[in-house]
Each structure stands twice: as C-alpha cells, then as structure tokens.
Amino acid sequence: MATSNTTAAKAPIFNADNVQDQVGDLYVASEVWLHTHWLQILIAFAIGAVIVVALHGLRKLGERLCGKPLGTGELARRGWGTIVGRAITRTNNFFIVMLAAKLVVGYAGAPSQLATTVNFLWTVASVFQAAIWARELILGAIEHRTSSEHYSGEALLSAMGLIRLLVTVALFAVALVVVLDNLGVNVTGLIAGLGVGGIAIGLAAQGIFGDLFAALAIIFDRPFRRGDKISYGTTSGVIESIGLKSTRIRAFTGELRVISNKQLLDKEIQNTSVRDHIRIGFVIGAAYETPPETLAAIPAMLKEIVEAEGGKVARSGFESFGTSSLDFALQFDIPGDDWATAHPMRDRVMVAIMTRFAAEGITIPYPTQTTFTAAPDGSLVMPYAVPTRDTASPA
Structure with a gap:
C-alpha cells in the first residue's frame, strides 16, 4: 500500500535566485536614489571626503606625537601625549571609510537596503575601533609607568x-x-x-x-x-x-x-x-652627687654638642630618676637616609659628650650598690674607714 508524503519540500532559504533578486532590488533602489537625491549625495560625499582627509591628517599628527614612525618596535615614552598619539595612529582605514559612508547614507536618505548594510558595517567598524583605542591606551599607560x-x-x-x-x-x-x-x-x-x-x-x-x-x-x-x-x-x-x-x-x-x-x-x-632624616636616641646618666646647677646645664650642653656635628635636636632633657643615676634623654635627627653617614655622626656625638662631661666634672656612674652591715649591738658598720680623733692629724 503506497503512502503519500504530506510534507511539502521546503525551498532553501539561500539560493542563487534569492541572491540575484536581492542584488537586483538593491541596484534598482540605488539607481532611483541617485536620480532623486543626487545633490544631497554630492554634498555628503564632499563632507565625507573632508572627514577622510582630516582623519588621515590626525593620524599623521599621532605619529609625530609618538616621536618615531610605527613599525620601529619601540615607543618613545615622553608622557601621555605619546600614549594618545600612538592610539590615534591605530585608527584603521576601514573605520574612516565607514564613518564617511555613515554620514553620506544618513544625510542623503539612502534606500533601506543600502542603509541597513552600511549600518551593519559601521557597527562592526566602530565597536572594534573603540576596542583598539582602549587597548592602546591601557597598554600605553602600563608601559609609561614601567618606564618612567x-x-x-x-x-x-x-x-x-x-x-x-x-x-x-x-x-x-x-x-x-x-x-x-x-x-x-x-x-x-x-x-x-x-x-x-x-x-x-x-x-x-x-x-x-x-x-x-x-x-x-x-x-x-x-x-x-x-x-x-x-x-x-x-x-x-x-x-x-x-x-x-x-x-x-x-x-x-x-x-x-x-x-x-x-x-x-x-x-x-x-x-x-x-625619609628625609634618621633619628638617633639614647639616654645618658649623671651621678647623683652632681650639683643641681650643673644638672640644669646638661640639656643645653647636649644640644650644643649635637648642633656642632650638624644634627638637629628633637629632645634634650631630664628623663627620670634611675637606680644609679639621674637620666637625661637625647634625641636628634641626622639629615638624609644614609646609615653610613648617620652612624659615624652618632659616634662623634657620643665621644663629644664623654669629652664635655669630663671637662665639666660630670660623672657617668656605673651601676652601683652599697651594702650596710649591722654590728652585734645594732649599730651600723660603715663600709669605709672613719677617721677617729686619735688617728686624726694634729692641728
């Protein structure tokens, strides 16, 4: 028993006849457009030609900003002007032509078939040209930072x-x-x-x-x-x-x-x-037996010593009552950031302090401890000999 095929054969969407018909329609529409809008087309072509020439001139200016012709493999890193110039030189001819064509089609009222084709090509050209510009700006910024x-x-x-x-x-x-x-x-x-x-x-x-x-x-x-x-x-x-x-x-x-x-x-x-300076700080002790008027003069002495060596005093003054000494704090700044210069200056300051204290009769004491011993009767045994009347020299 034979069965009939109820499904009609579908014609291919794209075939030679369809393409020929579409090309024919586009040709007829373009011919009519040329006859009816010839003046607008001439004006638009003139403006488009000016735009093409201007963009080519701008591209030449970009090459001048780069400082070197493209193709040398090097970027003259002179700043953001060079980066922008290199991006401008990447403007391709396809984008320039499509910009002019977009102007002509938009101004002269082109037929829908031609306008659709130009709009499609303009979209492709503009989007990828924007990507090229963005790439050159980003990479140029990175290279500029790397170099500078x-x-x-x-x-x-x-x-x-x-x-x-x-x-x-x-x-x-x-x-x-x-x-x-x-x-x-x-x-x-x-x-x-x-x-x-x-x-x-x-x-x-x-x-x-x-x-x-x-x-x-x-x-x-x-x-x-x-x-x-x-x-x-x-x-x-x-x-x-x-x-x-x-x-x-x-x-x-x-x-x-x-x-x-x-x-x-x-x-x-x-x-x-x-940093513009190195700060040095330390503590100097003076014996408790030092006279008060001498203690009062110590901060000025320390400041004078530091300034004589080229330093700048940040703090010079009495710090605390130590276990074995009266402690004075000294902090001073040495210009620059070089420890090779700071260490010798610190050594000279310390030696100068020792020399000045010796000249002023100021003792820097060792850590000391005094022990008092009691006799069987409870009286203290002095840790040093006490002269008596019998051993004293006669008047």
Missing part, C-alpha cells in the same frame, strides 16, 4: 606579553558581544559561557593572576621602586627587581630574598628611601 618609574626589569618587561594578551582578549571579547547584540543575536548564553570559562581559568591560575595584579598594583600605586631601601617584617634590604610573580630584595646582610608580589603587599612596608 624604573620598573623596567627584564622579568616585568617579559610580562608585558602576557598583559597585552589578556587585555586584547578581554577587550575584543566584549567588542564581539556588543556587535552580536546590536545585530539582534541572543548573547545571554555566550555571556554565561564566557563568565563560567573566566571563573574556571581564574580559579586554576589564581596564584599567578594574584601576583600579576599585585605587580600592576606596585606599578600604579608606587609603594616602592627598584633601588629603594625597604623594611617589612624582620627583613630590610634594597629592591633589585620587580617581576611578574615575585620581587627580589638584596638584604643588608648580603643574601638575596625572593618574595611573591601578593605576599609582599599584604605586609606593612616601610620605605626608608623616601
């Missing part, structure tokens, strides 16, 4: 390849989503897929990305730079290089310490290279 702040170690410069890749992928992924959304494509699933993929990659390489972002934070926040003397925890040293994952510090004791960028930024960092 002496962060240009070999490890960090090699990291620029990875940074450039990440920035490019992120920006062009966003541009692709924007273009598809403008074309009416449902991008919800694509965005969800990109989000899940990004989370998976981030979790797999969170240590690497954490150190990478920490390196970028060091570049832009500038807590220190190569050559600075820093202290963190119990370690002090000089920054030798700042890399993609770690920072190398030459400790003052000679060894090279390597610490990850993220771990370093989690600590309290003391940058001693930016």
Whole structure:
C-alpha cells in the first residue's frame, strides 16, 4: 500500500535566485536614489571626503606625537601625549571609510537596503575601533609607568606579553558581544559561557593572576621602586627587581630574598628611601652627687654638642630618676637616609659628650650598690674607714 508524503519540500532559504533578486532590488533602489537625491549625495560625499582627509591628517599628527614612525618596535615614552598619539595612529582605514559612508547614507536618505548594510558595517567598524583605542591606551599607560618609574626589569618587561594578551582578549571579547547584540543575536548564553570559562581559568591560575595584579598594583600605586631601601617584617634590604610573580630584595646582610608580589603587599612596608632624616636616641646618666646647677646645664650642653656635628635636636632633657643615676634623654635627627653617614655622626656625638662631661666634672656612674652591715649591738658598720680623733692629724 503506497503512502503519500504530506510534507511539502521546503525551498532553501539561500539560493542563487534569492541572491540575484536581492542584488537586483538593491541596484534598482540605488539607481532611483541617485536620480532623486543626487545633490544631497554630492554634498555628503564632499563632507565625507573632508572627514577622510582630516582623519588621515590626525593620524599623521599621532605619529609625530609618538616621536618615531610605527613599525620601529619601540615607543618613545615622553608622557601621555605619546600614549594618545600612538592610539590615534591605530585608527584603521576601514573605520574612516565607514564613518564617511555613515554620514553620506544618513544625510542623503539612502534606500533601506543600502542603509541597513552600511549600518551593519559601521557597527562592526566602530565597536572594534573603540576596542583598539582602549587597548592602546591601557597598554600605553602600563608601559609609561614601567618606564618612567624604573620598573623596567627584564622579568616585568617579559610580562608585558602576557598583559597585552589578556587585555586584547578581554577587550575584543566584549567588542564581539556588543556587535552580536546590536545585530539582534541572543548573547545571554555566550555571556554565561564566557563568565563560567573566566571563573574556571581564574580559579586554576589564581596564584599567578594574584601576583600579576599585585605587580600592576606596585606599578600604579608606587609603594616602592627598584633601588629603594625597604623594611617589612624582620627583613630590610634594597629592591633589585620587580617581576611578574615575585620581587627580589638584596638584604643588608648580603643574601638575596625572593618574595611573591601578593605576599609582599599584604605586609606593612616601610620605605626608608623616601625619609628625609634618621633619628638617633639614647639616654645618658649623671651621678647623683652632681650639683643641681650643673644638672640644669646638661640639656643645653647636649644640644650644643649635637648642633656642632650638624644634627638637629628633637629632645634634650631630664628623663627620670634611675637606680644609679639621674637620666637625661637625647634625641636628634641626622639629615638624609644614609646609615653610613648617620652612624659615624652618632659616634662623634657620643665621644663629644664623654669629652664635655669630663671637662665639666660630670660623672657617668656605673651601676652601683652599697651594702650596710649591722654590728652585734645594732649599730651600723660603715663600709669605709672613719677617721677617729686619735688617728686624726694634729692641728
């Protein structure tokens, strides 16, 4: 028993006849448009030509701002003008042509078929051109900071390849989503897929990305730079290089310490290279037998000694009643941040104090203790000989 096929065969959506008909319709519409709007078209083409010439001139100006022609492989790092100039030079011809075409179509009332095509190409050109400009500005800012702040170690410069890749992928992924959304494509699933993929990659390489972002934070926040003397925890040293994952510090004791960028930024960092002075402080004791008028003159003596050596006194005065001495506190500042200069000055000040105290008859006592012993009858036995009347010399 034969069965009939009730489903009609579907004609293909795209075939040669359809394409030919659409091209024919576009040709007829364009011909009518040219006959009816020839004056507007001429004016729009003239303005578009001016815009094309102006944008090419602007691109030439951008090359001048860069200081070097494109293709040399180097960026003349002279500031933000150079960065903006390099972004301008990345303006492509397709964007310039589509900008002029968009103006012509919009001003001259082009037919819907032509306007739709131009709008589609303009959307693609403008979105991806914006991504190119953004990429050049971001990378230029990073390179500018790296150069001007002496962060240009070999490890960090090699990291620029990875940074450039990440920035490019992120920006062009966003541009692709924007273009598809403008074309009416449902991008919800694509965005969800990109989000899940990004989370998976981030979790797999969170240590690497954490150190990478920490390196970028060091570049832009500038807590220190190569050559600075820093202290963190119990370690002090000089920054030798700042890399993609770690920072190398030459400790003052000679060894090279390597610490990850993220771990370093989690600590309290003391940058001693930016201080303008070093403060020295110590306590000097004077014997209790020192006369009160001499004690009153000691702060002025200490200040005079420090100022004679080139220091600046922050505090000089009576501190406390010690167990064996009357204690005076001295704190003074030595200009600069160089301990090689501060230590010899401190030594000269201490020697000068000893010399001045000896000249003034001021004794710096040792820690002393006196023991009193009682006789069987309860009287005290003196710890030193007491002259009697019999042993005293005759008058």
